[in-house]
Amino acid sequence: MDTRRESPFTREAKRIIRAIPRGRVATYGQVAALAGRPGAARGVAWILHSSSAAAALPWHRVINGRGGISLGRGRGFEEQRKRLAAEGVAVGRGGRVDLRRFQWEPKNGTAGLSRGARDFIGVLLREE
DNA sequence: CCTATGACAGACA
DNA sequence: GTGTCTGCCATAG
Numbered sequence: 001m002d003t004r005r006e007s008p009f010t011r012e013a014k015r016i017i018r019a020i021p022r023g024r025v026a027t028y029g030q031v032a033a034l035a036g037r038p039g040a041a042r043g044v045a046w047i048l049h050s051s052s053a054a055a056a057l058p059w060h061r062v063i064n065g066r067g068g069i070s071l072g073r074g075r076g077f078e079e080q081r082k083r084l085a086a087e088g089v090a091v092g093r094g095g096r097v098d099l100r101r102f103q104w105e106p107k108n109g110t111a112g113l114s115r116g117a118r119d120f121i122g123v124l125l126r127e128e
Numbered sequence: 129c130c131t132a133t134g135a136c137a138g139a140c141a
Numbered sequence: 142g143t144g145t146c147t148g149c150c151a152t153a154g
Contacts, residue, residue, distance in 0.1 A: 007151075028136050032150080041136040043150040049135055050152080062135080070135040080135090 009037050013044050020061040023087045024104040025097055027065045034106065041065070060084055061104075069095030 006014075012035035020026050032040035048059050060083035064070045069091070071077045081091045089102050 009151075029138095032136085037150070039137080039148085040150045042134065042148095043136090043152085045135050046133085046151055049133095059135085064135075065137055072135085076135075 009035055009040065009043060010047055012036055013047055014055060014057060017048075017057050017059070017062060019106075020058055020104050022058075023089060023102070025061045025063050025084070025089060025099070025102050026104045027067075027099070028062060028070075029065050030103070031062060045070075061087075063095075063097055067097045067099040067103075069097075 013031055016031050016034045017026070026034075028041040028044040029039070031044045032038060035044070037043065044062070048057070048062060060080040063080075069077055069080050071080055077095060081095055084091050084097065089097055091097055
């Protein structure tokens with residue numbers, strides 16, 4: 001997979017993903033924003049899709065902005081659900097996770113705000 | 129350069 | 142809540 005040197009964005013994204021603590025989750029958009037590319041959620045998706053297990057990343061801690069597991073049944077869904085549950089993350093039917101309770105807050109104090117606001121704040125915290 | 133793909137996200141009906 | 146449409150981005154051919 002990793003054909004060779006990775007782009008700065010890819011490296012950053014992976015660094016961010018590795019920073020997600022146990023028992024917490026982050027959204028693709030959040031990772032992209034923290035990696036310095038707000039809106040590059042699909043880029044993050046591509047990264048995990050092409051090199052998740054191989055990169056030794058806690059890929060299971062990355063879910064979509066709707067608080068759900070994006071992997072399809074039989075394509076990793078159960079595995080991700082299992083890993084999250086093992087860390088104490090409550091995964092409801094349909095692979096739903098309550099972002100208000102489990103979304104990773106790089107600094108904290110952003111709970112209750114909208115996803116966009118949290119992601120934006122994450123970017124600011126990163127800038128300073 | 130251009131098209132296609134993907135574990136996305138937001139807006140809107 | 143659901144379904145659809147559009148915009149994003151990185152990477153592969």
